[in-house]
Amino acid sequence: MSAREPTNPGEFAPPPPARPVMPAPPAQAPPPPGYGAAPANPAPSSYPAPSYPAPSAPAGYPVPGYPAPAPAVPPRGLLPWVLGFLILVPFPFVGGLASGIAMAVSGGASRRAGGPARENARSALNWGLTYLMVSTLLVILHFVLLFVLTAQAPTTSFFPLGIPITVYFALSIVHLVVVIMGTVRASSGKVMRVKFAIPFLRA
Numbered sequence: 001m002s003a004r005e006p007t008n009p010g011e012f013a014p015p016p017p018a019r020p021v022m023p024a025p026p027a028q029a030p031p032p033p034g035y036g037a038a039p040a041n042p043a044p045s046s047y048p049a050p051s052y053p054a055p056s057a058p059a060g061y062p063v064p065g066y067p068a069p070a071p072a073v074p075p076r077g078l079l080p081w082v083l084g085f086l087i088l089v090p091f092p093f094v095g096g097l098a099s100g101i102a103m104a105v106s107g108g109a110s111r112r113a114g115g116p117a118r119e120n121a122r123s124a125l126n127w128g129l130t131y132l133m134v135s136t137l138l139v140i141l142h143f144v145l146l147f148v149l150t151a152q153a154p155t156t157s158f159f160p161l162g163i164p165i166t167v168y169f170a171l172s173i174v175h176l177v178v179v180i181m182g183t184v185r186a187s188s189g190k191v192m193r194v195k196f197a198i199p200f201l202r203a
Contacts, residue, residue, distance in 0.1 A: 075113035077120025078186040080128065081107040084179030085157025087172055095173055096135045099179075111201075119191040124182060127197040131175050138168040 021090030083102035089095030111118050142164035149155045180194035 003043045007084045025202075029188045075110070075115070075117035076186050076189055077107075077110050077113070077117035077124065078183065080110055080121055080124030081179055081182035081186050081192065084124070084128070084175065084182070087175055087179070093139055093168075096168075096175070097173070099130065100128045100132025100135065104132060108201075116186070116189055116191050119193075120182070121193050122201055123194055123197070126200050127175075127178060127182075130194075130198045131171065133198070135168055138164045138171070142168070167200060 009191055036136040067187060080103050083106050084099050086099040086102055087095045089098060103124050107121040107123075110121035111125070113121070142161075145164065147160050149161055155161060182194075
């Protein structure tokens with residue numbers, strides 16, 4: 001017998017199987033220079049927030065997207081002259097008296113503003129008081145003459161009973177002309193002066 005054969009089972013254990021040979025990993029190329037180093041520039045968060053200039057427009061033109069502000073109108077003392085048109089109220093004597101009172105009151109209230117508004121308010125106040133005083137005296141004179149001339153017997157003649165009424169209507173026409181002129185001048189920023197008005201209030 002050339003080779004020894006096992007006479008007893010398990011006397012010779014079989015050799016373990018050979019471990020498979022794993023292939024070697026492929027060689028990797030070296031990393032490029034600077035790979036893995038920190039970036040030379042700072043992080044974006046370190047930059048300041050960008051600021052943009054406000055949109056501009058040529059002089060005299062509004063900025064696009066924004067409405068142009070309305071220019072402020074300086075006080076001109078226009079209201080006292082406009083209230084003078086109350087004379088056109090269709091009631092005898094009532095319109096004239098209301099016109100004079102409104103001009104005097106509004107002129108006194110508008111004098112707090114300076115410049116042309118103060119002068120226009122003063123002129124309107126003086127003329128309103130003048131017209132109110134004269135027209136009131138004419139109305140009173142008319143009723144006095146009516147009482148005196150008709151105490152004994154009714155009169156049929158227009159004069160002298162109609163003199164105060166005639167002067168009153170003539171004064172009312174002058175008042176209307178003065179009010180129109182004052183309204184036009186005050187609306188354009190000018191000063192209206194009534195030289196024949198009684199200067200109740202001086203500058």
